[in-house]
Amino acid sequence: MAASTAMRIYPFMPGGAAGSTKLISDAVVLSDLTGRPRFGLKGGGSAAWLAAQGVTLPAVNRIGDHRGMRVLRLGNEDILLLAEDAGETLAEVKAAWQAATAPKGYSSWREEGWAWMRLSGPGLAEAMSALCALDLRPQKFGADDIAQTRVGHIEAVTFRSPAGFDILFDVTASAYFARAVAAVAGHTGKHRG
Amino acid sequence: MKLLTCPMNGLRNIDEFQSFGPVRARPDPDATADTEWSRHLFRAENRKGIVTEWWRHVPSNYFFLAERDLVSNEIICTFDASELRDRA
Numbered sequence: 001m002a003a004s005t006a007m008r009i010y011p012f013m014p015g016g017a018a019g020s021t022k023l024i025s026d027a028v029v030l031s032d033l034t035g036r037p038r039f040g041l042k043g044g045g046s047a048a049w050l051a052a053q054g055v056t057l058p059a060v061n062r063i064g065d066h067r068g069m070r071v072l073r074l075g076n077e078d079i080l081l082l083a084e085d086a087g088e089t090l091a092e093v094k095a096a097w098q099a100a101t102a103p104k105g106y107s108s109w110r111e112e113g114w115a116w117m118r119l120s121g122p123g124l125a126e127a128m129s130a131l132c133a134l135d136l137r138p139q140k141f142g143a144d145d146i147a148q149t150r151v152g153h154i155e156a157v158t159f160r161s162p163a164g165f166d167i168l169f170d171v172t173a174s175a176y177f178a179r180a181v182a183a184v185a186g187h188t189g190k191h192r193g
Numbered sequence: 194m195k196l197l198t199c200p201m202n203g204l205r206n207i208d209e210f211q212s213f214g215p216v217r218a219r220p221d222p223d224a225t226a227d228t229e230w231s232r233h234l235f236r237a238e239n240r241k242g243i244v245t246e247w248w249r250h251v252p253s254n255y256f257f258l259a260e261r262d263l264v265s266n267e268i269i270c271t272f273d274a275s276e277l278r279d280r281a
Contacts, residue, residue, distance in 0.1 A: 060201060075201070075255065133206055148202055148253035150209060155252040 010034045011115065011174035018175035027123030028185035029164075030178060033116040034171065037087040039094050039107070040080040046105025047077055053093060055081075063144040063159060069093075072146055074157065080110055080168075115171040119181065120164030126188045128165055131181065132158065136165070152180035199250045200257050200273045213247035216258065216277070243269065245277070 011018035012032045023030045041050065047057055050071075057073055058064035064071040068086035073079055083090035097104060119128065128136055132151045136158075141147065146159045154177060156169040169177060195207040220233050241264050248271070249256050258277055260269040 075253065148250070149205065150252065157252070 008035070008112075011171060012178075017172075018178065021175040021178045022182075023178055024182045024185050025121075026185060027121050027188060028119065028127045028181065029121040030181050031118045031120070032174075033084065033118055033166070034114075034174070036116060037083040037090045038081060038111050038114075038116065039083075039090055039097075040078075040110035041097070041105040042075075042078045042108040043105045044077055045103030046079055049097070049100065049104040050079055053096060055093075058144065061146045061148065063146060072157070072159070074146065074148065077105060078108065080108070082116075110168075113171060114168045115174045115177070117167050117169075117174075117177065118161060118163060118165070119167060123185060123188045124164045127181065127184050130184045130188070152177050152184070154180075197248070197259070197268060198271050199253075199255065200271050201255045202250055202253055205250070209251055211249045211251055213249060213256070216245045216247060 009016050010032070011034065012021065012023065013019060013035075023032060051057055055066045055071060056064055057079065058071060060073050060075060062073055064073070066081070067089045068083070069089055070082040070084075071079065072082065081090055081093065097107075119131075121127075125137075132147070132149060134147050134149055135141065136147065141160070143160050146157060148155075148157050150156065151158050151167050151169070154169050154173050156167050158165050158167045160166075167177075196204050197207045197210055198204050199210070215238070217233075220229060225233075242262075244261055244263055246259050246261055247256060248259050256274065257271055258274055259271045261267070262269060
């Protein structure tokens, strides 16, 4: 296994599995955050271990905050920490978890198993309504809500970010997802009478 | 479009779910004859009435239970598996 300091190749990077797929950047903008730090814990003991570290856990399908990290509660014992701008805090939590003794849950390996993409731009609402069947209007779907559903026909976790919607899904579907978003974006604004 | 209410995620397209069949008692390995094992493993009930089934919400990998009318195919209610344990 490569050392943890080794540079990881993510799908949209040169040499990655989706290296030749372009991310749309028009009325709808798709950006790739897959390389940003995150850490997921799952299984018995996960919630108790994080709570013991001082992490205030939100209810299931809600988002909390811990020292600049977003805390996503995907299930009773399925928690994901996203550290877009709090990599050091995340590294501390991760190091403490690695040094801890069980019960502490197990790593759900979200930093490699899941892609993390962000949809934004002026055409966002229309594109999102074509990609996802849920009612994601602000009055129905708040800033701390999580939807575990289908986005672009694949299983995904989606939630609001200041710029738009963040979407987490199986990293192996990266190229497919980028094409699905591009296809939907190509149709937005064209069917108005 | 058929809809199903997931106890954890709310009302969703039934396309997001996978059925795992009826809740059944496990045979006692020490007191079950081969014919009974064979029936348990290979034969499915085909009766009328209400069945309690396992379902899974695929995007969240959440398993729960649903009561379904086998004649009308109507889903009567859905609930977390812990409720069945509490009923017992």
